[in-house]
Amino acid sequence: MGFWDQKTEGILRSFAIIGLVLTVLLLGFDKQTTQIFHIDKKASFRSLHAFVVIMYVDSLAAAYNILQICNCWISAQPKGTSKLGSGSHICLFWASFLLDQAVAYLVFAANTAGMEAALLAVTGAHDFQWMKLCNRFERFCYQVGGAFLCGYGAFFAMCAICVISSFNLFRHYLPNLFFRLKSNE
Structure with a gap:
């Protein structure tokens, strides 16, 4: 892998980490208390189990990306005669390819499940007599929406990382047919 590939991957992983950490922080510190029918009700990320799952998945995904940034930094260091692309x-x-794919899909699945649960809080479900909660916990819902934007932004950065990791893997099989990588060497 060339220097620019590692630099691009490192930048994308940094964006993914920032998005994932912002998602966790926005959900984790989001609390609002309001009075409903003379009873104080508190909304936090523990109110919906999907938000708890998002917290765990995004935290693990951020940790994985930090480890991969360390791997990019170590592999970018000049080496002797050893070649990283050897058999x-x-x-x-x-x-790396399989873990990048798995982590990206887990982040997408967790954020989508949380989005579905949050949609019920926004619209309610009249058939089940579930009332809309976002008209009572407005600040909480806006902050959750910001967390979802950060989560999906991190997912799109991780999709780009998946493209880079698949390129880095598959360029070692038939390099003369794909992109003529060995023609200049």
């Missing part, structure tokens, strides 16, 4: 390291490219 013994193909399993590392496969592991």
Whole structure:
């Protein structure tokens, strides 16, 4: 992998980490108390189990991306005559490719499940006699919406990372057919 590939991947992983951490912070510190029928009700991320799942998934995804940034930094350091793309390291490219895919899909699934739960809070469900909650907890709902924007932004950055990791993996198989990588060497 060239220097620019590692630099681009590092920048994208940094954006993903920022988005994931912002999602966790916005959900984690989001609390609002209001009075409903003379009873104080408190809304927090623990109010919906989907938000708790988002907190765990996004925290683990941020930690994974931090480890991968360390890997990018270590592999960018100048080495002697060893070549990272040798056959013994193909399993590392496969592991990175599969883990990047899994983490991106988990972040997408968790944020989408949370979005579905939040949509019920916005619209309510008249058939089940569930009232709209966002007209009572307005600030809470706006902050949750911001958390979802950050979460989906991190997901799109991780999609771009998946493209880079798939390119880094599959360029080792038939390089003369794909992009003529070995023609200049």
